[in-house]
Amino acid sequence: MESTPSDMDRELVLDGNAAAGLLQEIFGAEMTASPTECAHCGNESDMGGLVAYTQGPGIVLRCPGCMQVMLRITQTPQATYLDARGAVYLRFTR
Amino acid sequence: MRQPLDWQIASVKDIRPETASVKTFTLALPNWTAHRAGQHYDIRLTAEDGYQAQRSYSIASEPERRGEIDLTIERIEDGEVSTYMHEVLVEGDQIEVRGPIGGYFVWDASSRDQLLLIAGGSGVVPLMSMIRHRASAGASNATHLLYSSRTFDDVIYYQELEKLKSKGKGLEVFHTLTRSQPAGWSGFDRRIDEAMLKEVVKPLGKSLQAFICGPTLLVESAANTLVKIGIKPNQIRTERFGPTGTA
Amino acid sequence: MPEPFVSRGFTGKRRGGAEKANRIPPGQYLTEDFPVLSAGPTPRLDLKHWTFTIEGLVKEKVSWTWEEFLKLPSQSFVVDISCVTKWTHLDMKWQGVSVDTLLEHAELDRKAAFVIAFSHEGYTTNMPVADILNGQAFVAYSYDDKPLEPEHGGPARLVVPHLYFWKSAKWAAGLRFVEKDQRGFWESAGYNNHGDPWKEERYS
Numbered sequence: 001m002e003s004t005p006s007d008m009d010r011e012l013v014l015d016g017n018a019a020a021g022l023l024q025e026i027f028g029a030e031m032t033a034s035p036t037e038c039a040h041c042g043n044e045s046d047m048g049g050l051v052a053y054t055q056g057p058g059i060v061l062r063c064p065g066c067m068q069v070m071l072r073i074t075q076t077p078q079a080t081y082l083d084a085r086g087a088v089y090l091r092f093t094r
Numbered sequence: 095m096r097q098p099l100d101w102q103i104a105s106v107k108d109i110r111p112e113t114a115s116v117k118t119f120t121l122a123l124p125n126w127t128a129h130r131a132g133q134h135y136d137i138r139l140t141a142e143d144g145y146q147a148q149r150s151y152s153i154a155s156e157p158e159r160r161g162e163i164d165l166t167i168e169r170i171e172d173g174e175v176s177t178y179m180h181e182v183l184v185e186g187d188q189i190e191v192r193g194p195i196g197g198y199f200v201w202d203a204s205s206r207d208q209l210l211l212i213a214g215g216s217g218v219v220p221l222m223s224m225i226r227h228r229a230s231a232g233a234s235n236a237t238h239l240l241y242s243s244r245t246f247d248d249v250i251y252y253q254e255l256e257k258l259k260s261k262g263k264g265l266e267v268f269h270t271l272t273r274s275q276p277a278g279w280s281g282f283d284r285r286i287d288e289a290m291l292k293e294v295v296k297p298l299g300k301s302l303q304a305f306i307c308g309p310t311l312l313v314e315s316a317a318n319t320l321v322k323i324g325i326k327p328n329q330i331r332t333e334r335f336g337p338t339g340t341a
Numbered sequence: 342m343p344e345p346f347v348s349r350g351f352t353g354k355r356r357g358g359a360e361k362a363n364r365i366p367p368g369q370y371l372t373e374d375f376p377v378l379s380a381g382p383t384p385r386l387d388l389k390h391w392t393f394t395i396e397g398l399v400k401e402k403v404s405w406t407w408e409e410f411l412k413l414p415s416q417s418f419v420v421d422i423s424c425v426t427k428w429t430h431l432d433m434k435w436q437g438v439s440v441d442t443l444l445e446h447a448e449l450d451r452k453a454a455f456v457i458a459f460s461h462e463g464y465t466t467n468m469p470v471a472d473i474l475n476g477q478a479f480v481a482y483s484y485d486d487k488p489l490e491p492e493h494g495g496p497a498r499l500v501v502p503h504l505y506f507w508k509s510a511k512w513a514a515g516l517r518f519v520e521k522d523q524r525g526f527w528e529s530a531g532y533n534n535h536g537d538p539w540k541e542e543r544y545s
Contacts, residue, residue, distance in 0.1 A: 103346055122467045139348040139353075140347050140348050141351050141352050142347060145352075145353045147351075147353055174353060174354045177473040178350075182349070182351065188346070189348065190348070272540070286524075
C-alpha cells in the first residue's frame with residue numbers, strides 16, 4: 001500500500017501492544033489485556049487498545065476516544081520514568 | 095502474578111525464503127515457554143561498541159511446536175534489524191530474544207469464537223500463528239481470513255493456506271491483490287472496502303471475534319468499516335505494524 | 342562478570358560521515374533523512390485561526406495572525422540539527438522569523454528569566470531566556486525551500502539549533518516568559534533541563 005508523505009506520520013501510530021514488552025518490564029506483569037480508564041473522558045479500554053506513539057524520546061500512550069495522553073514512559077541509562085496521571089487507574093491481577 | 099521478562103540467547107536453526115522480501119527464521123530457545131497465538135518476541139542486536147537496536151516480531155508458529163519458534167520477517171528498506179536478519183544472520187548464529195509478549199492480540203483454540211482475521215502484507219504473521227494453532231488443536235470454529243497483498247508473489251504462506259483450507263475444517267481464505275493479478279485470478283483485486291468485508295463477514299454471523307493486523311492505514315480503515323457494518327468495537331482487536339511495503 | 346552478548350556482524354545504521362566528524366556531537370550519527378518523531382497525532386491547523394503569541398512576564402501580550410506573521414522580516418537559516426534520539430542532520434535550510442525580531446514587539450519584564458515554548462496541541466519545552474536571544478532561535482515556516490509540512494511541525498515551529506531538537510517545539514503557538522523555570526513535556530520525564538548536544542546533556 002503506497003502512502004503519501006502526509007500518510008507517513010499516521011502510519012507511525014501503533015497500538016498499546018507495541019509497548020507490551022516495556023510495560024511487562026516495568027510492572028513485572030503482562031499489562032496489555034488489563035483494563036484502564038481515561039482520566040480525561042472516562043473511556044474504558046484494555047491497555048493493548050490504547051494508541052501508542054513509540055518514536056521519539058519516549059513512549060506515549062493515548063486514549064483511543066479523546067487522544068489525550070494517558071501514559072508517558074521514558075528510559076534513561078539510570079532509570080525508567082512513568083507518568084500515569086492520564087489514567088484513572090492501572091489494574092494488576094493478583 | 096509476577097512474570098519477569100528475561101533475555102535469552104537463541105540459536106538460528108533454519109532460514110528459508112517465503113517471498114522475495116520475506117524470510118522465516120526458526121529459532122531454538124533454551125528457555126522456551128509455550129506462547130499464545132498472536133504474541134511476539136523482541137529481538138535485540140548489540141554491536142561491538144555497545145550500540146543496540148531492538149524490534150518486536152510476531153511469532154508465526156503454533157505453540158504446540160515445542161522448544162523453538164518461527165519468526166517471519168519482512169525486509170524493510172533501511173530497517174536496521176530486518177536487514178541484519180536478512181543479509182547477515184546465518185544458520186548456527188546466535189541471537190538475543192525475550193518473550194513471549196502480549197495478552198491483548200491473542201487467541202486460544204479453547205475459545206469457540208467464530209474468527210474474522212484480516213491481514214495486510216506481513217500483518218498475516220500473527221494471524222498465521224492463530225491458524226496453525228487452530229489446526230494443531232483440531233478446532234473447527236468457522237474462521238475467515240481476508241488477506242491483502244500487492245501481487246501474487248507477495249503472498250506469504252500461499253500453499254500452506256490452500257492446504258489448510260482444503261481440509262474442510264471451517265477455514266476459508268479470501269485473497270485480495272491490490273496492485274496486479276495473475277492471469278485467471280479469481281480472488282479480489284482491490285483494496286479492502288465495505289462490500290468486500292460484508293461478503294467475508296456475512297457467513298460468520300454477529301458474534302465473531304475479529305483480529306486485524308498490518309499497516310496502520312489498512313488496519314484503521316478495516317476496523318472503522320467493520321464498525322460501520324455492525325460489528326461492535328469490543329469484538330475487534332488490532333495490531334498496527336507501522337509502515338511496511340507489501341500490503 | 343559475564344561478557345555481554347554481541348551480535349556477530351552487527352554495526353547498526355550509523356553511517357560514515359568521518360570527514361564531518363568534528364561537526365557531529367558526541368554519541369550522534371549522521372543522517373540525510375528528516376525523521377518524523379512524534380508524541381501524538383499531527384494537528385492539521387487552520388491558517389485562518391492560527392496565532393503566535395508572546396505572553397507571560399511581558400508588558401503587554403502580543404499576538405500575530407498568519408498573515409501578520411508572514412509580513413514580519415524573515416531570514417534564511419542553514420543550521421545543524423541534533424535530536425536526542427541520536428540523529429544529526431547537517432546544513433538544514435530553513436526560512437523564518439528570528440525570535441529577536443519577535444521580541445522587538447514586546448517588552449520583557451526584568452523578572453523574566455525563563456521561557457516556555459508551547460504548541461497548539463499541548464506540548465511544552467522550557468529554556469533560559471538567554472538561550473533564545475541573539476540569533477539562537479527562530480520560528481520557521483519553511484524547510485528546504487518548501488512550506489514546512491505538518492508532520493515536521495508546520496505551519497510553523499520553533500527552531501533552537503544549539504540545543505537538542507526536542508526544544509524546537511513543533512506547531513509553535515507561542516512563548517511564555519516566566520520567573521521560575523517550569524519543566525516541559527520531556528524535561529519532566531527524565532530528560533535534561535538544558536539539552537546541549539555538545540555536552541551530551543540528554544538526561545537529567
